[in-house]
Amino acid sequence: MxxxxxxxxxxxxxxxxxxxxxxxxxxxxxxxxxxxxxxxxxxxxxxxxxxxxxxxxxxxxxxxxxxxxxxxxxxxxxxxxxxxxxxxxxxxxxxxxxxxxxxxxxxxxxxxxxxxxxxxxxxxxxxxxGRAPSLESADQLEWLGRLIARMHTVGAHDSFTHRGRIDRDTSIAQPMQAVLACALLPPGMHDRYRQAVERIDRLVAMRFEAVGPVRTLRLHGDCHPGNVLWTDEGPHFVDLDDARMGPAVQDLWMLAHDERAMDALLEGYTSMRDFDHAELALIPALRAMRQVHYAGWIAARWHDPAFPAAFPFAAEPRWWEQHITDLHEQADEFE
Missing domain, CATH: 3.30.200.70 (Phosphorylase Kinase; domain 1)
Structure with missing residues (x-):
């Protein structure tokens, strides 16, 4: 358990x-x-x-x-x-x-x-x-979809004033500055890292512009499998620490490892609440933003003694080399 x-x-x-x-x-x-x-x-x-x-x-x-x-x-x-x-x-x-x-x-x-x-x-x-959900189970995914839809119905009743929103500044610009300001990124990689992140930023901006205005609402914000616990009575959600304003798809894509899983989530979601399917085109952008942010989060928190102990790989040049490669591969997916 x-x-x-x-x-x-x-x-x-x-x-x-x-x-x-x-x-x-x-x-x-x-x-x-x-x-x-x-x-x-x-x-x-x-x-x-x-x-x-x-x-x-x-x-x-x-x-x-x-x-x-x-x-x-x-x-x-x-x-x-x-x-x-x-x-x-x-x-x-x-x-x-x-x-x-x-x-x-x-x-x-x-x-x-x-x-x-x-x-x-x-x-x-x-x-x-609780235990981790089974994301291979269509029944569990549909159940989660229904609950997220109900969560979003409540979330749409009001807006956050102080918690901000999912955007390029907090998910790309600030993390990039944190990485460039820390000692973890080898100096010889600064230009290549900056170029990779700027490429991501440009493509994310283009994707959001292509999709057009989407409705934002109060979200769980970090709805990945680790924040869903399952019991015999069903699932419950924990950790609203990253709750922000954003598009509904943000609370769905991290639970869907493939198209079949997303279909099951949406089957449950749309039984309770309308969903703008245009938001699905934002998933590659949201995934890339998260990838940039992850490295920036480690860099910004490196002074906390818990972080070198938990993420020792971030002190290795080869990890940053792979991170830069991963960013370009992520960009290739939706360029």
Whole structure:
């Protein structure tokens, strides 16, 4: 059984996030004792059991409680989101839960979901277990399609003000600058890397222009298989940390490994909500944006000690050589 956890743009996901670099070691003071003290400050009684969950962007712990089910404590990366942006995430999660969608929403304490302790911001949510979905199953894909359609119906009721949107600046320009400013990319590759990313940027702009205006709405934003947990009762979604404004197809394409899978997702989706099939032409652009962003995310976070340990390959010139090759191959797919 897997646990509900925050992926936070981690390995294999890339995330859609602001690439700020405010602190050299943002979690240096986040000791187990501080975590337990933060839980106690909410009026809960930890039993001393702590399990660090697989998260890089934020820090997430499963905390055992005396005579109660464990909770998930998510400590937000300092400087990434404003309080207002985090509260928009919480509000959206609660709207989805109120609509009886299987989404894990933060738990309020004294009417507040965004909590503060000793300089850290955090939120607590119920622990929900589950396993990875079977993306080979048409039935499961149709089920997911229906749930995403319902999520989008709720998401379309309002707009994010503080969380931004999926666009070329945050997904291409900022990540490129982060890579060029770090010491990971060998100096001799700077020009080739810049040329590859600029080619991607040009093609992405052309593809969005060719598709024309598409409706944007509040999205999960990082709806990959690691953020869907399946139980005997069905799936539930976790980790709205990358929720943004964007086109509906963003929450579908990462779950579809081929055309058959996308057909199954859309079979479920369109049974609940209309879908603009013109958005399918955006998938190569969205995939390329994510690929650029992934490298920029690692570069921007390299000062965090967790990143060299988790992504040692990024310190190897051969990985950047392959990354540049991959960007050109990605561009070839939709040039």
């Amino acid at each position: 897997h646990l509900a956890l925050d992926d936070g743009g981690g390995a294999g996901s890339g995330g859609w996030l602001a690439l700020s670099m405010p602190n050299e070691t943002p979690y240096a003071r986040l000791t187990p004792d501080l975590v337990l003290d933060a839980i106690t400050a909410c009026g809960l009684w930890p039993d001393g059991r702590l399990l660090a969950l697989n998260s890089y962007e934020n820090r997430v712990w499963q905390v055992g409680l005396e005579e109660a089910r464990p909770v998930i404590a998510k400590f937000y990366r300092p400087g990434r989101w404003s309080d207002a942006a985090i509260l928009e995430e919480h509000t959206f999660a609660q709207e989805l839960a109120d609509a009886e969608l299987p989404v894990v929403a933060p738990r309020p304490f004294a009417g507040r979901t965004l909590l503060h302790h000793d300089g850290y911001r955090y939120a607590l949510s119920p622990r929900h277990g």
